[in-house]
Amino acid sequence: MKELKTQTLHEYFECLTIKPMRQTELVALLNEITIGETCFFRSQPQLDAMRTIIIPKVLVAKAKFPLRRLRIWSAGCSTGEEPYTLSMLPLEEAARRLKDWTIEILATDLNERSLAHAKNAIYGSYSTRNLTPYYRQKYFMAVGEQLQVQPAARNSITFSRLNLSDDARMTFMKSLDVVFCCNVLIYFDLVSKRRVIQHFYNNLLPHGYLFLRHSESLYGVNDDFRLVHLPGATAYIKGERTQAGKQDT
Amino acid sequence: MNTAATKATLLNRIEGLYQIPTIPAVLSPLLRYLQKPVEELDVQKVTAMIAQDKSLAAQCLQMANSPLFGRWQKVDSLRGAVIGLGFHRVGDIAMSCGVLNMMHKDCGGIDPVAFWEHSLGCALVCRHFARKISYPDPSKAYLAGLLHDLGIIVDLWVLPKEFSAAFKVARSEGIPLHEAEQKVLGFTHCESGSLLAEKWELPPDLREVVSLHHNLQQSREHAGLVAVVELSDLLCRLSGLNYGYIENRQVNLLKQTGFAVLSQQCAGLKDFDWARLTFELDSYMDEVHSLVRAIYRT
Numbered sequence: 001m002k003e004l005k006t007q008t009l010h011e012y013f014e015c016l017t018i019k020p021m022r023q024t025e026l027v028a029l030l031n032e033i034t035i036g037e038t039c040f041f042r043s044q045p046q047l048d049a050m051r052t053i054i055i056p057k058v059l060v061a062k063a064k065f066p067l068r069r070l071r072i073w074s075a076g077c078s079t080g081e082e083p084y085t086l087s088m089l090p091l092e093e094a095a096r097r098l099k100d101w102t103i104e105i106l107a108t109d110l111n112e113r114s115l116a117h118a119k120n121a122i123y124g125s126y127s128t129r130n131l132t133p134y135y136r137q138k139y140f141m142a143v144g145e146q147l148q149v150q151p152a153a154r155n156s157i158t159f160s161r162l163n164l165s166d167d168a169r170m171t172f173m174k175s176l177d178v179v180f181c182c183n184v185l186i187y188f189d190l191v192s193k194r195r196v197i198q199h200f201y202n203n204l205l206p207h208g209y210l211f212l213r214h215s216e217s218l219y220g221v222n223d224d225f226r227l228v229h230l231p232g233a234t235a236y237i238k239g240e241r242t243q244a245g246k247q248d249t
Numbered sequence: 250m251n252t253a254a255t256k257a258t259l260l261n262r263i264e265g266l267y268q269i270p271t272i273p274a275v276l277s278p279l280l281r282y283l284q285k286p287v288e289e290l291d292v293q294k295v296t297a298m299i300a301q302d303k304s305l306a307a308q309c310l311q312m313a314n315s316p317l318f319g320r321w322q323k324v325d326s327l328r329g330a331v332i333g334l335g336f337h338r339v340g341d342i343a344m345s346c347g348v349l350n351m352m353h354k355d356c357g358g359i360d361p362v363a364f365w366e367h368s369l370g371c372a373l374v375c376r377h378f379a380r381k382i383s384y385p386d387p388s389k390a391y392l393a394g395l396l397h398d399l400g401i402i403v404d405l406w407v408l409p410k411e412f413s414a415a416f417k418v419a420r421s422e423g424i425p426l427h428e429a430e431q432k433v434l435g436f437t438h439c440e441s442g443s444l445l446a447e448k449w450e451l452p453p454d455l456r457e458v459v460s461l462h463h464n465l466q467q468s469r470e471h472a473g474l475v476a477v478v479e480l481s482d483l484l485c486r487l488s489g490l491n492y493g494y495i496e497n498r499q500v501n502l503l504k505q506t507g508f509a510v511l512s513q514q515c516a517g518l519k520d521f522d523w524a525r526l527t528f529e530l531d532s533y534m535d536e537v538h539s540l541v542r543a544i545y546r547t
Contacts, residue, residue: 053499214531217524227523229487229502231495234527 041130045232061207076184080118083107108162121149170199182213210236308346363493370490382517400442423497476507
């Protein structure tokens with residue numbers, strides 16, 4: 001408001017909605033208010049489940065598909081720690097289970113500043129606090145006092161700016177095996193939340209998985225997904241519809 | 250190893266049960282006394298009964314001060330605990346301490362603390378879950394959760410080596426303990442537990458829980474209580490309140506027999522937030538770990 005020399009909230013609201021600068025100002029505002037706090041290997045049980053249970057299940061489900069591709073979406077990737085962590089898991093399996101598989105990690109966020117940080121891939125000690133010496137040595141290189149993600153863990157990731165409320169663009173995020181959407185839904189009201197979750201449901205393949213933040217629940221938001229318990233973590237899978245339109249339990 | 254012959258030998262040893270400690274002497278009369286209507290109960294009498302066993306009394310006080318039992322202000326006497334927490338909560342606490350004391354402390358390389366934690370954790374989750382789905386007797390659910398793995402206590406006393414072998418298979422393969430026991434011993438802790446439950450003359454509902462919590466399909470009379478335990482036990486084993494190892498699998502609770510059984514009995518289950526229950530369970534974990542470790546040290 002100070003930068004735009006607006007005096008009242010109403011004037012600022014006009015800058016966001018009516019005046020020609022509205023698009024630029026909206027992005028600037030979102031950049032200020034949507035910075036997420038995250039780190040590498042934030043939820044180890046989720047990642048363990050991903051590696052030991054979900055990847056093997058997805059591979060079984062896709063055994064008959066001609067295209068050997070694993071597609072993971074980090075929706076609300078913030079400054080990139082989550083997608084880079086997710087790219088390291090398949091790399092660890094590249095010589096075994098995922099030999100000859102193409103890995104695609106789509107990383108999207110609303111905040112341009114976060115995305116710029118993510119693309120730069122340089123992180124300080126706070127973000128890298130959970131890294132084991134093994135991962136630190138294998139996937140990072142020192143840049144001054146900070147660490148930069150090595151190209152091997154960056155190659156499979158595509159970063160792009162996406163508003164999860166943008167229905168038109170959401171419909172194009174197709175053929176997904178796993179979606180991670182952690183600490184994002186808290187910013188949405190119930191109606192928007194329902195829409196976003198429905199997009200996830202539509203865009204996931206039939207065997208697909210949705211991970212939310214540990215304490216987020218789809219109770220009262222969506223009845224199509226089914227909660228499953230994994231060791232130390234929970235995830236959602238697509239329920240199978242019966243002829244009556246109801247779901248099997 | 251001939252499994253059938255081994256099973257017969259081991260079950261014979263269990264049936265002897267000569268090594269297994271009994272419930273602390275003060276507990277049976279206490280629990281019998283607590284069956285009376287609340288208006289007939291006397292604070293002084295309950296306090297005096299627990300105080301007969303000094304170590305049990307000290308452990309009860311420690312537990313009574315845990316937020317797990319709903320007390321946020323420090324309780325410094327048994328009398329204060331009975332008044333502050335109520336007769337039945339104190340009965341639950343005394344029984345929990347009694348069961349924990351029965352765990353063998355030298356278990357052939359296995360850490361007994363994990364089994365304590367699982368039993369206490371399961372008891373708390375059973376009670377919490379029972380309340381949430383309006384199951385008629387949450388206090389009974391607590392006791393059922395606490396005692397469901399009685400068979401493990403038996404096995405640790407009577408056949409520590411054999412049980413330890415089964416446990417190691419379970420841990421290395423990431424499979425449920427009862428499946429490993431079936432493979433290695435030819436029977437599960439449900440069978441050994443049911444022998445002790447019978448010897449102790451536990452009420453029929455608790456005996457059914459002990460013997461059928463991994464085989465709910467066979468439960469007839471008390472399927473609801475067994476189902477509460479089956480689901481709570483599963484949730485604990487997939488969380489940090491497991492036996493000290495991770496079962497490497499994916500579980501859909503809605504496909505468990507326990508869910509089908511309870512859906513018919515408890516209206517509260519039709520519209521239930523399982524994810525929320527899981528997060529609430531997680532909030533117990535640290536408390537259970539520190540409480541059990543504190544008691545184990547005393």
